[in-house]
Amino acid sequence: MRVKQIADALDISVDTVRYYTRIGLLVPNRSHNGYKYYRPADVTRLRFILSARSLGFSVNDIKEILVTSSQTNAPCPTVRRVIEKRLKETEQRYQDMHELRERMRLATSEWQNKPDQPPTADTICHLIEGFTALKS
Template structure:
């Protein structure tokens, strides 16, 4: 199979196949007649594995480690579980932070609903941002200067 055929069979882009080849995740042979890269059925299996691992949240570095462990003859499943636990914890922390930020943004929009438009005055660039009290802060608001 050539790059485009492999990509289509695996449901990824040709650029993805080329990138994974550049990283050494795929190691095609060469067609002796024209020098084109030739991928075997094993490459398709490996590419499908990589794509599936990526959709599960594993990084390419993770995938390289998993493949190296498997190629050494050792079962990578324990490492896979540990890595996924780490990825899940990091993802959950990111989700929690995004939810916290969404609440802060919601509070800011509510707070700003009745605030006047203020032009920059040398003291402030945008009073909405500069006067907004972030969680844990205690800041007095400053009024817009008279125009």
């Protein structure tokens, strides 16, 4: 398969295929004229990469999993460890975003009836600099 064919088969862009090839997650065969040809095993590998990415695995995580599996070791312990780490990180980001949303709501409410003011020698925007939630 050529780049376009593998991209079409997996409903992704050719740039995505080229990216994973460029960083070494896919290693296609090369013909005598320099064209890259992807085997059915590459389709399987790319499908795995896409699935792992959809679960939040980083490129480095995927490299680690692929190295483990290429040594005929079960990558499942690595997968479990990494997904637990990613889940904790995601939960923390979620909490941080929730707190940010609440600060934004508070700011919107607090600023609703405040007048516009030009900058002064001491302030750039009195709304932000005077926001009470930042002082806590």
